[in-house]
Ligand code: GDP
């Protein structure tokens with residue numbers, strides 16, 4: 001499980017700037033799920049081997065009314081869901097009553113909190129920070145987000161002081177991990193049939209669910225075997241546990257969905273066929289796409305739909321899901337079990353593709369053939385040269401292409417390369433990442 005870091009503070013203290021530094025995402029995943037969120041951004045980041053999730057909670061001024069009050073409430077919810085809170089204050093503006101109001105809430109939650117004094121550039125740190133001790137939240141960290149100053153030190157603190165459950169076990173037995181097989185997350189918006197599907201997947205005849213200590217049915221990870229092959233289901237939002245009404249009413253959590261995606265090798269995104277594709281389905285798909293994990297799409301509730309409805313949905317899929325046309329799509333009924341077994345064929349295929357071993361000679365040969373068939377364009381009268389390629393990672397497969405002036409390579413040519421590699425290597429069910437390096 002990866003830690004969730006919430007950025008909290010009143011408007012204009014620099015949360016978005018820090019968010020971008022921590023996630024290095026060009027386009028933050030702005031989630032708009034179930035109208036729950038406005039102005040909340042979610043992103044993934046990584047320092048060394050440590051993955052984490054960052055939530056920008058939007059601003060809280062302490063004087064909200066109406067819609068603003070609703071948003072402030074959501075900010076507090078995001079805070080409550082986080083493992084770590086970075087509470088930003090503005091060194092230039094000094095201590096404000098809104099800061100004090102937020103601090104009061106944070107002291108009450110007893111969350112691990114860091115007070116981060118931003119915009120320290122050009123100021124005397126001792127003078128600029130002294131008044132913030134009054135917040136009563138301990139030691140202060142100073143940064144200048146726009147200047148990228150102090151952020152590494154801050155993250156060293158945060159990640160080194162993580163609670164034990166987040167420590168990466170460096171001696172973790174790799175064999176032990178692979179024994180648990182493909183890690184699968186079932187994700188999707190509320191009510192599409194995730195828990196019905198999870199129960200169906202675990203309830204199949206030939207499934208052996210392990211129930212030894214530490215892996216009870218109630219735990220987050222459920223290891224099992226199907227046709228003598230190991231799998232682990234990552235239970236999002238306690239779908240298996242949802243036995244009583246209180247938990248059924250539990251709010252849908254984007255943070256938990258993101259965590260489950262990050263923890264998986266392959267994600268099954270469930271869509272309610274009866275409702276057609278809605279914006280939230282696309283958001284969920286883009287989360288998976290951004291994570292680089294394997295993807296299988298399940299169109300659920302296919303039972304009892306008439307031919308016309310089915311045709312309509314299929315056309316809609318073709319039109320709106322072309323950006324993930326490399327992912328297998330299944331029409332299933334979790335309720336009746338129809339098509340559920342076939343999901344595994346795609347899960348296995350996606351996993352195999354995600355962990356494919358690609359040799360430099362093989363990749364270079366494909367690159368050379370692609371260039372021969374279709375030359376890269378001229379830039380300033382000189383041709384972009386692509387020389388060789390090697391594998392830079394797995395899950396997702398990363399292909400590193402070396403050459404000259406690769407920064408000028410147009411997107412259309414990159415797409416051509418991606419399609420060519422995908423076709424020749426027969427990769428399906430996983431995105432492929434490309435990195436271009438230039439010798440000049
Ligand atoms: P948010 O509303 O909390 O998300 O704040 P933003 O990240 O949008 O930043 C608000 C303003 O403060 C912008 O004009 C930023 O350029 C500026 N700002 C952010 N970080 C720094 C910093 O480290 N130093 C200075 N001088 N300005 C900053």
Ligand code: GDP
Nearest residue numbers: 190191192193194195196300301333334335336
């Ligand atoms: P979740 O919120 O995504 O976990 O969704 P649930 O598994 O709780 O299902 C939501 C509702 O859809 C429940 O009433 C299920 O009985 C129903 N449902 C789930 N799968 C199917 C299906 O394949 N066909 C039909 N007709 N209903 C389904």
